[in-house]
Amino acid sequence: MKLSEGIESAIHCAVMMAALEEGAVLPAKALAEYHGVSESYLLKQLQALSRAGIIESVPGPSGGYRLARSPAEITLLDFVDAIEGTEPAFRCQEIRQRGPIAAACAGRDAQAYARPCAINAAMLRAETVYRQALRRETLQLIIASLPRNISPEKWRLAQDWLGANQRPVRGASVG
Amino acid sequence: MKLSEGIESAIHCAVMMAALEEGAVLPAKALAEYHGVSESYLLKQLQALSRAGIIESVPGPSGGYRLARSPAEITLLDFVDAIEGTEPAFRCQEIRQRGPIAAACAGRDAQAYARPCAINAAMLRAETVYRQALRRETLQLIIASLPRNISPEKWRLAQDWLGANQRPVRGASVG
DNA sequence: GGAGTGATACTCGGATATCTGGTGTCCGAGTTTTCGCGG
DNA sequence: CCGCGAAAACTCGGACACCAGATATCCGAGTATCACTCC
Numbered sequence: 016m017k018l019s020e021g022i023e024s025a026i027h028c029a030v031m032m033a034a035l036e037e038g039a040v041l042p043a044k045a046l047a048e049y050h051g052v053s054e055s056y057l058l059k060q061l062q063a064l065s066r067a068g069i070i071e072s073v074p075g076p077s078g079g080y081r082l083a084r085s086p087a088e089i090t091l092l093d094f095v096d097a098i099e100g101t102e103p104a105f106r107c108q109e110i111r112q113r114g115p116i117a118a119a120c121a122g123r124d125a126q127a128y129a130r131p132c133a134i135n136a137a138m139l140r141a142e143t144v145y146r147q148a149l150r151r152e153t154l155q156l157i158i159a160s161l162p163r164n165i166s167p168e169k170w171r172l173a174q175d176w177l178g179a180n181q182r183p184v185r186g187a188s189v190g
Numbered sequence: 191m192k193l194s195e196g197i198e199s200a201i202h203c204a205v206m207m208a209a210l211e212e213g214a215v216l217p218a219k220a221l222a223e224y225h226g227v228s229e230s231y232l233l234k235q236l237q238a239l240s241r242a243g244i245i246e247s248v249p250g251p252s253g254g255y256r257l258a259r260s261p262a263e264i265t266l267l268d269f270v271d272a273i274e275g276t277e278p279a280f281r282c283q284e285i286r287q288r289g290p291i292a293a294a295c296a297g298r299d300a301q302a303y304a305r306p307c308a309i310n311a312a313m314l315r316a317e318t319v320y321r322q323a324l325r326r327e328t329l330q331l332i333i334a335s336l337p338r339n340i341s342p343e344k345w346r347l348a349q350d351w352l353g354a355n356q357r358p359v360r361g362a363s364v365g
Numbered sequence: 366g367g368a369g370t371g372a373t374a375c376t377c378g379g380a381t382a383t384c385t386g387g388t389g390t391c392c393g394a395g396t397t398t399t400c401g402c403g404g
Numbered sequence: 405c406c407g408c409g410a411a412a413a414c415t416c417g418g419a420c421a422c423c424a425g426a427t428a429t430c431c432g433a434g435t436a437t438c439a440c441t442c443c
Binding site for chain 4: 366367368369370371372373374375376377378379380381382383384385386387388389390391392393394395396397398399400401402403404
């Protein structure tokens with residue numbers, strides 16, 4: 016059971032996007048450079064987030080990505096679902112219906128396997144708990160914890176970098 | 191995020207072993223035939239369970255496998271750990287320390303990354319909840335739910351098959 | 366008839382091929398910007 | 405000087421190789437069984 020490595024990059028990028036000014040966007044190239052990862056591969060993850068409706072893309076020059084909704088409404092489950100897919104980790108192959116004994120039962124009683132597989136049900140219960148836990152971890156909570164976890168030095172440098180790389184909403188005056 | 195398909199077979203086999211008489215064993219060949227799966231591949235899973243101390247193996251003719259402890263003390267987490275490994279599904283690559291900005295901070299402040307990554311911490315919190323949920327799902331609970339989920343017909347056929355295929359503990363008298 | 370002994374057959378165990386899905390990369394579609402031209 | 409238009413440049417989007425890990429398999433190590441021989 017492993018999650019795609021791209022998830023880490025995707026969440027980091029989303030955290031960065033949360034710090035953008037209203038309507039501003041950030042190109043994938045800048046995000047890749049900041050995090051020291053491959054731009055080509057990062058695009059793959061960002062596109063998945065875009066398809067899932069977590070972020071929005073703006074094409075063309077001065078384009079980029081931005082969050083599609085507020086950080087409080089984006090959970091880690093959204094990222095996992097977007098990148099890993101929504102299918103359960105435990106894929107029941109119904110092997111309980113395989114083999115000679117199982118086949119004999121199916122032949123005699125059409126309702127023999129109407130009830131769900133107990134093993135599958137148990138695994139899915141645990142997964143549901145996992146998903147609920149992921150749903151409680153919002154982007155906002157992660158951002159709120161950052162001041163306690165990163166140095167003021169990095170905070171300032173990141174802010175400066177963001178100011179230099181964000182693209183204001185098109186047509187908007189600088190103010 | 192996907193779990194190995196072998197997990198399903200492994201748990202089904204363990205359920206079957208739980209129905210064995212005290213000390214009796216069941217060979218992998220019989221288990222594979224019953225469940226309609228490849229014996230060679232099933233052996234791989236059973237060996238993993240054996241290494242993890244969930245089941246015991248008895249070599250030689252009239253050998254086989256049996257549970258190493260009571261079904262109440264075997265949880266689904268044990269199976270997942272044995273087959274998937276105990277490493278977290280989310281593997282933090284510490285990309286927060288990569289890139290030019292992060293490197294600059296590391297150079298100025300040796301303690302810059304002493305605190306854990308907030309994203310990693312959040313993902314691990316959810317995983318801990320998942321593992322706790324898996325730990326609550328014992329083999330005993332699954333077995334207890336079987337009478338409600340499978341037909342009496344299959345129950346009887348399975349019992350018959352088990353009686354025909356189990357190997358009593360060596361040297362023990364039949365009576 | 367009983368015990369000892371060797372061969373045998375059956376079991377698990379680890380090492381070895383194969384193949385799907387994740388990883389990494391590339392080129393194309395679309396849009397904005399920008400430069401040049403004309404009025 | 406201003407408006408228009410075409411070319412260019414930059415962005416995201418989807419399609420294409422590559423590789424690690426899971427899947428599937430095989431052969432070897434070890435042991436109880438069984439048959440045979442000898443006492």
